[in-house]
Amino acid sequence: METFKWIWGYLKDYKFRYGACLVLVLIAALISMINPILGGTIVDRVLEGGETNILVPILLVTIATALVKNIISYTYQMNFERISQNILLRIRKDLFDKLLTLDVDFYKQMKTGDLMARMTGDTDLLRHFIAWVVYNILYNVSVFVIGIVCMWFINPILTLAMLLVCPFIVLFTMKMSKRIGPTFHKAREAYSRLNSVVQENISGNRIVKAFSKENYEIEKFNRQNAFYKEANMDTVHVTQHYLPILEFLASFLTVVMIFVGGILVIYDQMTIGDLMVFNGLLWALNNPMRSAGYLINDSQRFIAASAKIRELLATESKIQNREDAHAPERIKGKIEFKNVSFSFEDTDALKKVSFKAEPGQTVGIIGHTGAGKSTLINLICRFYEPVSGQVLVDGKDIRSYDIKTLRESIAMAMQEVFLFSDTIEANIRYGVPSASSGQIQQFAAMAEADSFIRNMPEGYDTIVGERGVGLSGGQRQRIALARALIKDPSVLILDDTTSALDMETEMKIQQKLNESTRKRTTFIIAHRISSVKAADLILVLKRGRVIEQGTHDELMALQGEYYKVFNTQFGDFDEELAELTQKEAN
Template identity: 45%
Template sequence: MEVFKKLWNYVRGYSYLFYSGIIFIILNVGASMVPGYLNRRIIDDVITNGKTQLLTGLLVAYIGVTLLRSLCIIIQRYCIEALSQKTLRDLKQSVYDHLQKLSFSFFNENRTGELMSRMTGDMNAIRLVIAEGMIQLIRCVFYVLLVGIVLIRENVQLTLISLATSPFIAFFAYRLSRRIKPAFSEVREQFSELNSTVQENISGIRIVKAFHQQYHEMEKFDEENHDYFKKNYGAAKIWAKYFPIIEFLGGASTVFLLYFGGRLVIQGEITIGVWMQFNSYLWMLIMPMRLLGRLVNMISRAIASGERIFNILETESEIENGENPVTVDQVKGEIEFKDVSLRYDDQYILKDINFHAKPDDTVAIMGATGSGKSSLINLIARYYDVTEGEVCIDDINVKDFDLKNLREQVSIVMQDVFLFSETIKNNIAYGSPDASLDEIKEAAKIAGAKEFIEEIDEGYQEVVGERGMGLSGGQKQRVSLARAVLEESPILILDDATSAVDMETEHKIQEALEEMDDKSTLFIIAHRISSVRNADQIIILKDGKIAERGTHEELLKLKGEYYNIFEKQYKELIADGGYFEEKLEVS
């Protein structure tokens, strides 16, 4: 019941709908019992004893009760449906808001398709148990209570006979609930796997076609789809095993009533009207028994889904504000790494990193794939926290900053460029929604994007496709760079942000960044010598450690890792008789 206790925190915000719904469900139950009593009076008083003067009044009462019941159904449905929709809206918002607060590591461990399934299929299971399950459960409870009281007052012996199968129904319903819940948990997990497979395939459909892997993807989907079928089929077999038993036992109650009730009528112990009333009321008792299997099914689905939803809400972010966080208007941009190490599980990604960047400096970071370049720059804005040592901005440990304030000081163009299915203007202004069009154009100019944007028919109002489809790799990088430049943050990080841009455009971008009125402390991750040669310091990472650090000229003289990179990229110059600075300038 833990899931429903947690769910109540969302339901109680709309308690007026909850309690109003319950009241009208109870009124509906009560109203539905009146026709049975009226039928008894018509049979015993009007038909059997000839009191025809009562017929009109009884029929008017019958119509009035029917209208009252219809009104109750309308109001109960409105209240419960409104309750389920409002609760679901708040729950979805809570999950979505919480996802925004979770750290990068959470998304590294959870696939997009799985998270989407929790926001869709699992949420719908919760809505269904509120909108349908709650109505049926309350109806069942009050039918048993109210009808049971009336029948016991009429004839205890016949009531006990009619309810003889109830303990067996309860036993099999309990067995069903114990077996069906794990099965539904497996179904929900497999649905996440299936959803992830579809999401990844559609997102990467161009790669699939480029490498002619359509049939491989079909086979992979077929395997996941078949597993989903098997788990659903397994749950259905459990349901098929127990539900007919519950239905049979519920139907057996009718047989007992017909046999023993008929004998009592023949013996003159009860009237035909009482027997008819028992028969109609018995159906009200049998209905909860018949619905018990469906309710167990619905509730088990909701519990399995609720556990997955609340699992997200109970996941704590690894990156949180400390006590009394520091807030500053704008940092100078001085950055220092002091004995910094970063470890995932038992593996060190970075080890003993020490360097200092003055305000307005340009720091370039190079190294082989997997050497820790992106991990290093992700520590500056606390996308991850250091395992050892500390990262300081203006002599303040980044852990002491207010997280929102810290990230306002840092703009980043990530390696994996992401653009929204929006206009180019809105993509550039994403971090600065109040920016004017002139400011957006200036940022685009600095990023080298202004020229190609203005050549597009719709210009800045052009809507790009999903993830920026419709733009080339270099164009997407430049729009992403413009987005970061527009924020005018004192710290700017470019994670391989110009790798798809030609060298001439890249050179113009670097010049524009240098000439900005409010120059940022700039971190550049790059693989090309031309991208980093003018940096104030170049850091070469190898296996998570700083292998070399210095300026372009200093590192060339060392003839170490940096020189090896230079040698591979400029081997023709070296073959011609050495390193010619003038030629490199032109290159």
């Protein structure tokens, strides 16, 4: 019942139009009863009674009713389709809007294939239900009820005899409905898993090829494909278990009509024309009874699909704005962590981290993989919230800020770059839609991207493939850096942004960044000491803790973890340089 209440929330805006179409369905059902009755009249009055003068009018009425019914059917079917498409448009919009409000943690838990299935296949099942299933259920029920009423007025005895079969039809229909529901839910889950496998292989195609795991992925796909097939076969088995019985019971009604009707005609309890009317009405009733199973299938598919959609729409982001959220035009860029701890489930990612970055300062962050570097950055963007402690922005708790306002003042350039399937210019302009071509080229030059972009066939109008396919890793990183810089953010986050670049290009970019970051706070996550050496503050993370912090000279003087990393990266180079200098001196 909750499912139908939910879908009514979308239908109610079209209630008068939808209701008018349902009335047309009832009229069409009523009209479908006319021709069988006219057929009986021809037998009794024209063939038996010799009233040939009424034959032509009856034929004209028959043609007219068929024409009117077709016009009515076309009218309500087109309107049902338009309404369903409008509702589908709204539901997909609501789903997409919801997806964009959900937090990062949600996307870590959900598979892309499952979300795509909800956005496409499930929503189309809803459209099918609204546009086709509802009116067919109403039409079939109306035809059945009107047909039985007509039969009763013609001959109650034959009607009662035929109705004795109906309880069995209802019984098997209800049993089928109960058994078919779980199989559709199982098939829906199997479809989601299969979709996820396909999506992952398309997105991770390079990794599959690099590790030569095609056969492994084929086997994985085959397993999910077979599971989906079996889930669908379970549905087919249930359907085919009951549909033949329903078909038989529907056909058995014809046997009852011929047997009982024949006896009544023999004993002059009804005319041959009335029996012909019964036969015509029975043919009209057979379709509702035969299609009952299919309509149950479609209804259960709708219920399974709507459950998935409703579940997604009911999901709430863990990161919410407060009612009194602060929304300044622009933050200044002062970032402070006070004893901040964070954990993913049972795993500690950060432990009592404290530091302060003043506006305009550059903060370098180094540490081994899994040390908590990216987690720290995610807290600054408020993708997550700390388990304990405080993250302060301009002296205020980060949770007191409007999320949109906060993130508009922050720009990120990540190691794993995502580019949209669009022109290079559109990708750079993404954060600032109003940016001019001159500004785009200016910031591309700052990111050392202008020269290679101009050498491309279409320059800035070159279309990049999905996720930046067609560009090298370094080219993608430089475009992403330009996209971040053009926002002119108060806080700039560079997460190993230059990892795919050669040292010369990296040094050029660093020089330009040093010139351009005087008015903004910059966080640089890097594995290379050279990337953070000039920072005003360097944080050394290990197992979620800041074990050292200070300037390069201060950390070198400590001769701790930073000193060891520095010697690892530059020790051999310094020895070679000393040897070369000694040889030249000799």
